[in-house]
Amino acid sequence: MSASGEIWRLKWRHLLLLTTPLLAGCSRAPSVDILGSFFPAWLVCFIVAIVLTALVRLALLRLHIKDALPMLLYPSLTAVLTFLLWLIFYY
Numbered sequence: 001m002s003a004s005g006e007i008w009r010l011k012w013r014h015l016l017l018l019t020t021p022l023l024a025g026c027s028r029a030p031s032v033d034i035l036g037s038f039f040p041a042w043l044v045c046f047i048v049a050i051v052l053t054a055l056v057r058l059a060l061l062r063l064h065i066k067d068a069l070p071m072l073l074y075p076s077l078t079a080v081l082t083f084l085l086w087l088i089f090y091y
Contacts, residue, residue, distance in 0.1 A: 030090050041090050042082070049081035
């Protein structure tokens with residue numbers, strides 16, 4: 001066997017050893033049981049955040065507060081609420 005073939009075999013062995021821990025990265029992903037089906041917890045947080053964002057929008061409309069950039073405000077508010085719910089309930 002040539003020296004370059006030995007080097008390539010060692011590189012592949014190291015690559016395999018370095019990437020193996022990445023394969024088990026999602027084995028402990030939190031999931032929520034809803035009616036017998038397991039959903040990822042981030043999806044539940046996202047759905048609750050959408051509902052909360054709709055409630056905030058209704059409150060702003062009721063108080064006659066105009067938002068300057070609604071296309072930026074509501075998706076950003078949904079993202080912030082999703083992250084906050086995740087941190088509060090699952091971290």
